[in-house]
Structure formats: structure tokens, C-alpha cells
Amino acid sequence: MITMKPIQLFPGVYKIGGALATRSLTPGFKVHGERLLEAGNAEYREWNPYQSKLAAGIACGLHALPIKEGSRVLYLGAAQGATASFVSDIVGEKGVVYCVEIAPRAVTDLIRVCEKRENMIPILADARKPSEYASEIEDGEVDVVFEDVADPQQAELLKSNARFLKKGAAAMLAVKARSVSSVEEPRKVFEKVKRELEEVFELVQEIDISSFEKDHEMLVLRKK
Ligand SMILES: C[S@@+](CC[C@H](N)C(=O)[O-])C[C@H]1O[C@@H](n2cnc3c(N)ncnc32)[C@H](O)[C@@H]1O
Incomplete structure (x- = not known):
């Protein structure tokens, strides 16, 4: 200590x-x-920025963190719950972190973390199918959606989860260029992802986090 x-x-x-x-x-x-x-x-x-894209976003100049004490957060791609546990610290006892993860092995570890932290709720589900876990989200609404999923349809996935956000509420997306295209230049992929999001979200901040995670950036968004 x-x-x-x-x-x-x-x-x-x-x-x-x-x-x-x-x-x-x-x-x-x-x-x-x-x-x-x-x-x-x-x-x-x-909180190690080499192990957490949210921490990397903070270390690389995030202007305002939409996740606050008491926030209700939908976390897509929770894995074993490492970053989600830091979100759990931030939102505190009055907040909640719904942790969606598709891999059963990761969820086994995630459940162990959630057993110690009452504000974390594990959800074994495919984040591409929000209707399958909508009933687990109290009042069907959260303050922030955070996504860190290595999926070629990262933007689509976030848009489909925007149903849980009110107008003006925040989303954060860790974009992994190589998941969208292994051949295209990352900058072009980031532009494409932003265009795909335009219909539903306004861009608040774009943060280059490649000094911690190669070919990644963090987008801070607001629902239109
Ligand atoms: C980069 S890891 C997440 C790491 C985690 N956010 C952290 O910082 O502790 C991405 C996770 O997304 C999960 N994943 C991939 N596709 C998914 C989907 N369609 N729905 C939910 N989780 C998914 C993977 O199984 C993996 O655990």
C-alpha cells in the first residue's frame, strides 16, 4: 500500500x-x-491506461466524463469486468453498471466481480440484440452507454443500443479500426464510423488513444 x-x-x-x-x-x-x-x-x-480504453481516453485529454456518481451505465463488452469495475467505483452505491458480455467464460469471471460489487449487474448476451436484455434494464433507460466491443459493426451496435438513452444523453465508443477493416487506413475507418453514427448521435469529442491502444480512438457522443 x-x-x-x-x-x-x-x-x-x-x-x-x-x-x-x-x-x-x-x-x-x-x-x-x-x-x-x-x-x-x-x-x-x-487504473492503467494500457489496460483500459476508458482510462486511455482520460489520459489522452477527455474534456468531460459523462459517467458520474449515481449514473446508470450500460457497458457493452464488459469482458471479465476490469474497466467496468472502475466505472462501478465512479458511479458508487447510488449508480448501476449493466455489464453486457457475450463470452460465457468471461461472464464466469465477471459474476465473481459483480458478487463483490452490488452496483454491477452481469448480463450474458449479444449486444447486437438489445431486445434480449431490455427487460433487465430498470425503466428501460440509462444515462450513459459505453461500448468496447471488437465487432465490424461497432457503429450499428451502438446505434441499436441508443434506444436506452434519452435525447441529449451520452455515449462513449472505443473504436477499433482493425475490427472494422484490416486493410483500410485507420483514419478512413474512423471517418466512416463517425458518418454511420451521425444519424443518431452528435459528436462531442474525438480522442486519439493510439499511444495506449494501437489503431484505436475514443468517441464521446450525445444522442440527437
Ligand atoms: C476489448 S474486450 C473488452 C474489455 C473491457 N471493456 C475492459 O476494458 O475491461 C471486448 C469484449 O467484447 C466482447 N464482445 C464481442 N462481441 C460482443 C457482442 N456482440 N456482445 C457482447 N459482447 C461482445 C468480447 O467477448 C470481449 O470480452
Whole structure:
């Protein structure tokens, strides 16, 4: 355990001695071997931008984080729950993170994380078929949709999940150029994805995160 002073970057997100961190909702419990940091009477978890595209977006200059204390977040492509657990720290006990993941093996690990964190709900489902999990989402509505799915139809997938957002609500999309096209230049793929999203979303910020994840960018969007 390391003791240092946290500097707040966004509500719920801190910089501690050069490392990104969130205040842990479950002190003493590590999700994926992350370093634990102590400040005052609280425990923080180091959030590595090389292992999380959301952390990479923050490290690369995100202007405003739409995920806040109390937010209801639909997280598409939760895998074993590593990044989703940091989102869980940020939204806190009053928020909720619906974690959609298609791979049963990953969901087995995800469930272990969700057992420790009451604000995380595991959903074994295909994010391309939102009608199959719509009934699990309270009131059929969330504040933010976050997508990190390596699918050639990344934009379509996000658009189909926009049904859970009110007008003006936020979405974040980690675009993996190589999933859309293995031959096209990433810049061209990013332009194509943005065009596909235009019908449903307004672009708020586009962040190049390739210094942490090759051929990736993070889009911050607002539902039209
Ligand atoms: C890059 S990983 C996500 C990593 C995770 N967001 C994190 O930072 O901890 C992408 C995940 O999306 C899942 N996935 C792929 N296609 C999916 C789909 N159609 N629906 C739901 N999950 C999907 C994969 O099984 C994989 O676990």
C-alpha cells in the first residue's frame, strides 16, 4: 500500500503520484491485480491506461466524463469486468453498471466481480440484440452507454443500443479500426464510423488513444 495525496481529475477519478485511480468501493478487493493506493482513510485502485480504453481516453485529454456518481451505465463488452469495475467505483452505491458480455467464460469471471460489487449487474448476451436484455434494464433507460466491443459493426451496435438513452444523453465508443477493416487506413475507418453514427448521435469529442491502444480512438457522443 502506497500513501500519497489524490488530485481529482473528474468526480470519482484521481491522479495519485502520477497514476490514474478511482476510490475503491470494495477496499481490500482487487479485480485484476491492480495496485492499491492509500490516501487519508480511503483506498484507491490504480487504473492503467494500457489496460483500459476508458482510462486511455482520460489520459489522452477527455474534456468531460459523462459517467458520474449515481449514473446508470450500460457497458457493452464488459469482458471479465476490469474497466467496468472502475466505472462501478465512479458511479458508487447510488449508480448501476449493466455489464453486457457475450463470452460465457468471461461472464464466469465477471459474476465473481459483480458478487463483490452490488452496483454491477452481469448480463450474458449479444449486444447486437438489445431486445434480449431490455427487460433487465430498470425503466428501460440509462444515462450513459459505453461500448468496447471488437465487432465490424461497432457503429450499428451502438446505434441499436441508443434506444436506452434519452435525447441529449451520452455515449462513449472505443473504436477499433482493425475490427472494422484490416486493410483500410485507420483514419478512413474512423471517418466512416463517425458518418454511420451521425444519424443518431452528435459528436462531442474525438480522442486519439493510439499511444495506449494501437489503431484505436475514443468517441464521446450525445444522442440527437
Ligand atoms: C476489448 S474486450 C473488452 C474489455 C473491457 N471493456 C475492459 O476494458 O475491461 C471486448 C469484449 O467484447 C466482447 N464482445 C464481442 N462481441 C460482443 C457482442 N456482440 N456482445 C457482447 N459482447 C461482445 C468480447 O467477448 C470481449 O470480452
